[in-house]
Amino acid sequence: MAIPEFMKLKPDHKTVLVRDMTVFRNLRDFLVSDGYKVVYETPRVGEEKTGMATSAFHHPYTNERIAMVYGIDAPDEVSQGQAPFKFGFDGKPQAEAQTYIQHLALRTPDIFRFREYMEKKGAQFLTPIFQDKDSFGPLLQCFSREILDDEWFFFEFLQRDYDADKIGTKSGVQFVDKTVRSLYVTKQDEFRDWMKTHKKKTFLGELPKAKARDVFHEIIDNVDPKGYPLTVWAIAKAYRQ
Ligand SMILES: [Fe+2]
16 A cells, blocks of 8 residues: 555654753753754743753754753742653653653654544644744644653654645644744643643553554654664654554
8 A cells, every 4th residue: 555645754853851951061062063053042931930941953964953952940840841850761760861852753744634644543642733933944743642651752743844825724723923832831731730640641542552553653664764763762662562
């Protein structure tokens, strides 16, 4: 069977969480020394209380894009960007961890068809499709639910080269001035729920295990270059389940 166009996925960027500003500066220094160009920087985005600092990098030769995020706690509340460091990952506390890959963004030629197809299979998304721009440019984007119970990792799905005039006729799109802020607030709300229950809804958690495995493999196997997502260990871990 021919692969539908919307399933032809490409890596767009990775986002890495850092524990503190020292790690933020050190990783920034490493990336710049390694040839990455800084394409975006903001000291703070978020809500009134918790927030995050972000830098985004692009490598002109490899075309790799990396966003780096430092989650800023409020005096009385943990930022979702600190969750892996405060609550551990991979099923254990991670007192020494300094970094955590939070999401891989995969680009599709048609995010509406992609999402509809995935939802029909039972996949759970955290956010609606937002139209705005991120650190790397204009886009349509949505976040998946996290992929594993003992991880904080999730997918972003996005489309960059869309016809803006046609979007107005699509339902389920939210127009926002500051997408990053809306995504942040939704993510923080999800984290507040987790803090109360210590349970999470996962991306494919509603599906029987064998079906969930098929859907997960279908996504990963359709990424070009093949095998790229499996260099992210949380994905490799989920892929083997
Ligand atoms: Fe992203």
